[in-house]
Amino acid sequence: MKFSFNSLSNFINLKDFSNISNELTEKLSSCGFEVEEWTKKEYRHLVVGEIKEKKPHPSADRLSLCQVQSSSGKTHSIVCGATNFREGDKAILALPGAVLPGPLKIKVQKIRGEVSEGMLVSLNELGLASLEEKDSGIFLLPKETATGIDFASLAGGLNDTIFDINITPNRADCLSHFGMARELSCILKRPLKTSSLNEKTDFRLHINGAGVSTKKKWSVEVRQPKLCSRYAGRAIYGINVQPSPLWLKIYLTNLGFKSINNIVDITNYILIQWGQPLHAFDLDCLKDKIIVDYSQPGEIFKTLDNQEIQLTGKELCIRDGKGPLALAGVIGGVSSGIRSDTKNIFIESACFDPSHVRSTAKAFNIETDSSYLFSRGVPSESTLENLHRAIVLVQKWAGGEVSKDEYDFWKKSSKVRPIKIQKEDLERRLGMDVSFTKFQDWMRGLGCHIQTGEEKMGQKMMERAEVSRPFFRFDLNIKEDLIEEYARLEGYDKIPETISYLNDFPKEDQKEYTLSTRVARILAHEGFYQAINHSFISQKFSDSFLKRGTNISLVLKNSGFKGRADQRMENHRKIIPERYKITSFPKSESAIENKMNSPVFIRNPLSAEYNMMRLSLAPSLFKNAQQSIRHGCLKGRLFEIGKIFHFSHPNKDDQVASSTPTQRNKTKNDYKENLHLGLVAWGQKKNLWEKNQDRFCIYDLKTAVNILLDNFCIFNYEWVSVTPDEKSNSGPIYIPPFIHPYQYMVLKVRDKEMAYIGSLNPIYAEDYKVREDVALAEMDIQFLFDKIIEKKPFQLLSPFPVVERDLSLLVPKDFPAGHIIQGIQRLIGPICRDVEIFDIYENEKTLKNNTRSVTFRLTLQSNKKTLGEDDLKKLQDRLTKDLLSSYPVKLR
């Protein structure tokens, strides 16, 4: 909330802070009032000028050329476009150097050939015009205003310092200048100025002798006292609606309000000064009586700012016989609003239920200063005196006759019991010595009422007190609240520092943390950088990556695709024909696809960019890669450990099992979150046998995943190739559309699909203008939770020598050579330390039979003996025989 230094100074003496706002700022901040910023609002180079001469501009019909006197004898030539003044008038002269809102910098300049040494300004140019004053010409001051004086010195000083203070939701009592001054009076230990309360005394003088009765015509009835604990109001007849005095306009403008007219401005002024939202009705637009009651379902209500809303029957309204006049505490209606020709008004000062006002304001998304204040809490004790303050001002600035009858309905709330507190409570919770006298002083400073005493606790006498809060501090309820008040006023810097350790045996970390940290460490070590993306994503973007069937035609249509990629797809199709498929894919729908059928949406997303919780980490990781490539990083590896989300339809039995729906909601969550690992790799240095190939990132990813599995001691897994030519029970097999269907593999652990790796589909590569080889992988790492094995079982070290043997085979070009490795390992058994593919080559000779030569290097070692030539010979013979019979291979 914004506070005016001048206005605060009216309530409390702050002279010593007028030049050093920083000190006040720090004082406030340490007491819980964070000052977000403070700015000086100053009018400079604006003076009162007297128009000595007004002549037509020699070369422009619409302009005049004036001589304006500023201070004794000094005159300025001014070119002016306004017509609403005569010689002898006083106006505001902006001299060179002045900066008007806009911003408009005033300087000496030639206008149509004549020099203008400044500008005569209008209210609009000062940013102070109300709607009707927008085109009212230059602003004229009363003739008696002294010529040459600073504009800023008018009306007791117009320069001000504005503090923007963050008032926490518990401190509704500080949402007004008076409230803030009251708080300052406690913080600074200085009294409020007694004169500041005079406006109220003034009122008594004014109101005596007023004499028009309204009772016969209409009445006020509060039908929902639970939601409206106090409702006061009074009518005033024969007022003049007109612009507010200049200082009030400046005051409101500085604090971010718009000056409308004197009546509306008065209600805002009371709100800002005293924290009481008021509403002024045009009395002539009210029918018979005012009723405070719920709306009728389906009723249409047109708000002051011309929004039409349909009420539901749940909102508290101010109504007359016809319909709703105002949404209680939120906003008034246009039908009974103050117009420039309004003559008779009814001013309402009330107290509405905070949470009801808040829910109404939220439901219609109408947040006003009134609803803000009410939803934080307005005390019912000051309702009436603030109404009176408003009436005094109305009489002062708008005239009129105050009605004799005053409506005041008040359902007083029950008395709050005092809070019991002991000196020991303070010392215990703050961890420091406390002076109980000081505590009492501070409490009194806050306006609390205190009864002290002593109590015998064993041998010791305990100092204790019963503290009754002042009516405006409904945030003080328990002794902890008082402890906080003492601590903040005494200063949090007085609290000492004592380290506390858990006085218990250590507990284990939750697995999700240990697991993801460990996975992250392994991948960082493997050369991957960790990415973190938003958990939400655009549904459209996500679907274009994941949704079966929608992708290709969609992407093709959007990319102006010419068919080159189509050709490439065809070529790749030829690589692996079906007959060598080692393992067929499980005949069920993919787990990914199942989740895709029930995505979780955000009800109030920031934009369509972020409307869905992500189903896969791949789309955002691809975007990261694409961005990096655009920034010139042609090679990179990223990983992300993150949650993916889907909605799991609750089991019917579960619903029956839990007793009540609310209880179920509290404890049970039908939204499923799975911890995933996503990988992306792009670009690669070419080396060794990889020279002839151009797509290798998938192998990088395969290595990374294998190392990860190895680290978690998972050895019983299988990489399975899946192609679109296969079918599952429920139709064609699912392969994520963004994946190249012939460069795709699926990890199976105990027959369950746990990860996939694939190259980027060339159509997507073209569409996103990515030339580099890109591969993506995604793995459900939730299953590692129960697999965390800190250490592998220790293997004994063999003392016997290692033997290496090479084995060259002619393998059909389209046969997955990697499978032979597992075959060899299986056939050799325990003495097989390692099998590597040492070399792959093709030449005319091998190609003639459509084969390639693959050399395997076997590393052999026994735990029991030195392997002799005989053993090796026997082994090799057996191995060759078995290999030739189980694979379509020949010896080279």
Add this chain to the structure above:
Amino acid sequence: MDQNNNQKLKDKLKVFFQSAEQAFQLAGNSSKLYELKTRFMGSKSDLQKIMKEMKNLAPEEKPIFGKWLNEKKQALEESYLSLFHRLKKQELEQRMKEEVVDISLPGPSKNQGGLHPVQLIIQQTVNIFKSLGYSVRTGPMIESDWNNFQALNIPINHPSRDLQDTFYIDSDHVLRTHTSPIQVRSMLAEKPPLAILAPGKVFRRDNDVSHSPTFHQVEGMFIDRHVSMAHLKGTLSYFVKTLFGSNTRVRFRSSYFPFTEPSAEYDCSCPICERKGCSMCQHSGWMEIGGCGLMHPKVLALSHINPEKWEGFAFGLGVERLAIVYYGIPHIKLFLENDIRFLEQFSY
């Protein structure tokens, strides 16, 4: 005749040894020398042939002759060895000279990897608090309204809900706006005394220059028989001093959170300028880190912990904010862009 034989054999051998010695001297390199040694002294060498003639010697002369021959052989052997060593040394020196490498050439490139600064800060924070007995807890990102708000003393339609702009999934579920619901989960699942640390991603419906809708927090909760503001301040002081250095100080400022009473915002003295004022701390000398306070008795009671018997404190810290200070990262938007050029500036 024996005498004669003796002399003849000796002469023959003298010639042999002389020529061998000569040949060795002229060998020039170690492998040639080795070859010569085999030729002259190996099992099929002339020496062996000549030695066969020893059988013709008189028996009494054999030992004397044998001794002479051995001396000769030994001398030749020694001469060979010293020669061999000299040559070998020369050759090795030569070879090493030729094997000189250009150390200015780069080594083979390897992919360097690294952790995200958010992860690094979380790990550091966890490690520091582990030394005080804390253990890590996690929770779901889609939370019930109860866990995220109500159990933390933020009732429906309470104005303090305005403090956190919330993403709603349905009327009863939100994207967690803080990691505090993990407190609730921990209190319900475990028995005090408790010291838990809850790192994680959180979400606020806020997107401008200084706010990201996704960011990270670490929440800490400590419950024991007697817990005071002094304990809280000491603990946080321990944390910032370990992270930023022992000169770092902690400052509390009064604040309001519905789930703590008393509540405070805590700042640490700017580790960059050490309170002299710099652009990082906006010339205040202090960096805002998070909020903290003693646990509100209602919050304990709502999660079935008796506030008459147990007391607690809780604190939260903004991970990105800490990372900004720790690494000198200019703004929050960089954290979720995943630009390789950003990520490769951090290690693991």
